[in-house]
Amino acid sequence: MTQAEPTDVVRHHETVVTPPGEHDITDGGPDMVQFLDAEGNRLETNETNAPYAEIVEALTPEDGRAMYRDLVLVRRVDAEGHALQRQGELGLWPSLLGQEAAQVGAGRAMREQDYAFPGYREHGVAWCKGVPPENLLGMFRGVNNGGWDSNANNFHLYTIVIGNQMLHATGYAMGIQRDGAVGTGDESRDAAVMAFTGDGGTAQGDYNEALVFAGVANAPVVFFVQNNQWAISEPNYKQFRIPPYLRARGFGFPGVRVDGNDVLASYAVAKAAMDAARAGQGPTLIEAFTYRMGAHTTSDDPTKYRVAAEVDIWREKDPIKRMRGFLETKGYADAAFFDAVDAEADELAARIRKACQEMPDPELPTMFDDIYVDEHPVVAAERAEFVSYHSSFEGEGAH
Amino acid sequence: MAAQNVPTGSVQRLTLAKGLNSGLRAAMKADPKVVLMGEDVGKLGGVFRITEGLQKDFGEDRVIDTPLAEAGIVGTAVGLCLRGYRPVVEIQFDGFVYPAFDQIISQVAKMHARSLGALRIPMVIRIPYGGGIGAVEHHSESNEAYFAHTAGLRVVTCSDPGDAYWMMQQAIASDDPVIFYEPKRRYHEKAEVDLDERAGAPLGLHQAAVRREGTDVTLVTYGPMVKTCLQAAEAAAAEGISLHVLDLRSLSPLDLPAITEAAKRTGRVVVVHEASTFLGMGAEVASLIQQECFYHLEAPVLRVGGYNIPYPPSRFEEEFLPNLDRVLDAVDRSLEF
Ligand SMILES: Cc1ncc(C[n+]2csc(CCOP(=O)(O)OP(=O)(O)O)c2C)c(N)n1
Numbered sequence: 108m109t110q111a112e113p114t115d116v117v118r119h120h121e122t123v124v125t126p127p128g129e130h131d132i133t134d135g136g137p138d139m140v141q142f143l144d145a146e147g148n149r150l151e152t153n154e155t156n157a158p159y160a161e162i163v164e165a166l167t168p169e170d171g172r173a174m175y176r177d178l179v180l181v182r183r184v185d186a187e188g189h190a191l192q193r194q195g196e197l198g199l200w201p202s203l204l205g206q207e208a209a210q211v212g213a214g215r216a217m218r219e220q221d222y223a224f225p226g227y228r229e230h231g232v233a234w235c236k237g238v239p240p241e242n243l244l245g246m247f248r249g250v251n252n253g254g255w256d257s258n259a260n261n262f263h264l265y266t267i268v269i270g271n272q273m274l275h276a277t278g279y280a281m282g283i284q285r286d287g288a289v290g291t292g293d294e295s296r297d298a299a300v301m302a303f304t305g306d307g308g309t310a311q312g313d314y315n316e317a318l319v320f321a322g323v324a325n326a327p328v329v330f331f332v333q334n335n336q337w338a339i340s341e342p343n344y345k346q347f348r349i350p351p352y353l354r355a356r357g358f359g360f361p362g363v364r365v366d367g368n369d370v371l372a373s374y375a376v377a378k379a380a381m382d383a384a385r386a387g388q389g390p391t392l393i394e395a396f397t398y399r400m401g402a403h404t405t406s407d408d409p410t411k412y413r414v415a416a417e418v419d420i421w422r423e424k425d426p427i428k429r430m431r432g433f434l435e436t437k438g439y440a441d442a443a444f445f446d447a448v449d450a451e452a453d454e455l456a457a458r459i460r461k462a463c464q465e466m467p468d469p470e471l472p473t474m475f476d477d478i479y480v481d482e483h484p485v486v487a488a489e490r491a492e493f494v495s496y497h498s499s500f501e502g503e504g505a506h
Numbered sequence: 507m508a509a510q511n512v513p514t515g516s517v518q519r520l521t522l523a524k525g526l527n528s529g530l531r532a533a534m535k536a537d538p539k540v541v542l543m544g545e546d547v548g549k550l551g552g553v554f555r556i557t558e559g560l561q562k563d564f565g566e567d568r569v570i571d572t573p574l575a576e577a578g579i580v581g582t583a584v585g586l587c588l589r590g591y592r593p594v595v596e597i598q599f600d601g602f603v604y605p606a607f608d609q610i611i612s613q614v615a616k617m618h619a620r621s622l623g624a625l626r627i628p629m630v631i632r633i634p635y636g637g638g639i640g641a642v643e644h645h646s647e648s649n650e651a652y653f654a655h656t657a658g659l660r661v662v663t664c665s666d667p668g669d670a671y672w673m674m675q676q677a678i679a680s681d682d683p684v685i686f687y688e689p690k691r692r693y694h695e696k697a698e699v700d701l702d703e704r705a706g707a708p709l710g711l712h713q714a715a716v717r718r719e720g721t722d723v724t725l726v727t728y729g730p731m732v733k734t735c736l737q738a739a740e741a742a743a744a745e746g747i748s749l750h751v752l753d754l755r756s757l758s759p760l761d762l763p764a765i766t767e768a769a770k771r772t773g774r775v776v777v778v779h780e781a782s783t784f785l786g787m788g789a790e791v792a793s794l795i796q797q798e799c800f801y802h803l804e805a806p807v808l809r810v811g812g813y814n815i816p817y818p819p820s821r822f823e824e825e826f827l828p829n830l831d832r833v834l835d836a837v838d839r840s841l842e843f
Contacts, residue, residue, distance in 0.1 A: 198640045198820055249820030252643045267644045268602060269574055310573035312605060338574050340550035346573050412549040474822040478815045485784060489813045493825075496835065 147432025205400030208426030212373020270311030276302030290387030299384035307338025367397030529674030544596030601644025615658030648781035689730035720750030805843035
């Protein structure tokens with residue numbers, strides 16, 4: 108016997124892989140970690156969620172209420188962003204509707220010293236990291252290309268080019284390692300990174316290279332893939348043959364699929380992964396199984412490529428409805444609490460709207476600022492030319 | 507003349523977007539080896555709907571929704587070329603071509619030469635480019651100079667629906683790799699186009715076109731700025747200044763005879779493009795003109811382009827992009843010499 112049948116080699120694996128085009132996007136399968144059913148009833152501890160049960164059990168009713176509050180406020184930030192775009196105040200808005208639980212779960216699993224590297228839809232993570240939602244509006248209004256101080260809240264600038272930030276996150280985590288800020292056992296010192304992308308992003312070269320580097324370096328980074336089933340018009344089976352959580356093994360670290368519409372599960376899985384990363388146990392890939400309820404962005408028309416019935420199925424899995432059901436069934440929150448959160452959301456929305464409308468247009472010559480750190484003669488000359496050109500219109504009234 | 511009696515039912519009023527779409531359709535019909543690839547090009551018809559309806563008519567094997575991976579799109583298209591196909595790939599926006607940059611520069615551009623002419627890469631890489639649409643960053647860039655600088659690639663750009671229709675077919679028919687820039691803010695401009703294939707393309711893929719005759723100053727431009735320059739010429743005419751407008755169409759190679767003729771005609775040249783001026787197309791054009799037309803020049807060749815800063819946030823873009831005033835200001839400066 109000289110050679111094994113090639114098919115034996117290729118076909119020998121334990122996991123059953125569905126052929127392209129046949130994924131059931133409404134069911135995360137038996138591997139998916141879940142603690143709440145669609146009505147918000149606490150599921151029994153089972154083989155899949157057992158490793159995380161302790162984390163969930165340690166949560167207090169107050170934690171539950173705080174999570175609920177985050178979900179509602181984040182949804183409201185999003186709704187306001189959408190409305191502002193429709194009223195012409197913003198050029199674009201990428202909605203997170205439906206993904207609140209995935210993001211709040213991940214965001215709440217981060218400590219102050221942990222660093223987040225977002226894509227462009229991570230408004231919920233920004234919220235949990237304490238970034239004022241107003242800060243997110245500038246780039247969508249067109250007054251800046253990011254603008255906030257990433258180091259103020261350890262929340263990096265949004266990244267539009269799909270996949271780019273995954274490598275930055277990994278490199279940052281390698282820096283943490285070099286600084287000796289992993290595995291010391293000091294809660295206030297040990298740090299880790301969370302890198303966010305979508306299901307489409309997992310196809311990019313940068314994403315795959317990031318996973319290679321992270322694995323090789325055993326870096327303290329958690330890759331948080333929000334599988335919201337769509338990359339603009341393309342269903343996720345156009346992006347991969349095997350789901351992201353199963354692919355992690357090939358990069359040398361564990362992958363977990365979690366119900367991204369269940370905030371308790373998202374939190375528990377993210378916390379376990381971040382704890383492991385901070386302890387020096389290396390990367391984890393988390394695939395949050397969720398759904399993009401709205402359009403890709405305000406420029407997109409989803410009726411061209413997906414059916415309403417699919418959206419309806421996911422509406423039943425709504426993350427806020429589910430968490431509210433849980434709090435009510437357990438008697439952890441009363442009507443007064445829910446009303447108070449709604450009132451707070453109204454106030455927040457009004458605050459964001461006002462901040463957006465009052466956001467000044469940038470002064471003209473500032474477009475030449477911050478291109479280089481040190482004075483650059485070409486930019487300086489053009490700035491001067493620009494200013495003198497503009498002053499030539501003074502008194503003409505038209506400008 | 508009898509030829510005038512050819513039925514003209516093939517003349518249609520089209521947008522530039524529809525011109526591209528019709529050009530792609532014609533090329534796909536003519537050659538079964540033509541395949542389209544890209545993100546969202548199938549059911550959605552691309553984010554700008556340039557491939558609208560093509561998957562429905564030609565099937566998923568010929569209009570391929572690819573994974574979200576630009577190196578993957580261009581790299582696999584190289585392989586398809588080697589197997590005898592003619593892939594036309596869509597890069598969703600200008601700023602997203604960079605993940606594929608390595609494949610384009612290292613492989614697409616050089617394979618024909620490396621194989622001593624044995625291999626051909628008849629690929630078209632479509633890139634909607636340029637600003638003026640109020641987009642977030644990476645959605646408004648003009649990166650043509652990177653590709654024009656690379657030997658082995660042809661780089662072209664259309665500026666009106668007729669060119670969109672014919673140049674797309676010519677680019678697909680070319681056995682060389684062609685980077686095809688589409689001026690996205692002109693997608694909705696309309697004009698009459700003669701779709702009659704017996705008439706054929708009025709110009710070769712590598713020829714420049716005179717868009718307006720003039721005697722005082724020549725504007726050399728391309729893509730989205732052609733319209734701006736024509737408007738500037740209109741405004742200048744009202745003040746008694748006659749502008750000659752040359753649309754380059756091909757950025758690599760440049761149509762040198764057309765450029766020198768246009769420069770000699772007036773002795774004064776302003777090159778206009780959206781990309782930053784520093785090491786932009788204007789630098790090459792200006793250099794060629796001073797080399798070839800030195801004794802005909804009445805003024806130094808001037809350039810009007812984007813400033814030498816990254817494409818700014820959209821609230822600044824009106825100032826960043828050349829507009830009528832800036833073009834006319836340069837015309838005045840040229841006339842002052
Ligand atoms: C490199 C690159 N190519 C293309 C795009 C255009 N684009 C923006 S979002 C998007 C789909 C992203 O899908 P996914 O990664 O699943 O994330 P989601 O938007 O669903 O959160 C595409 C193709 C881009 N931003 N960057």
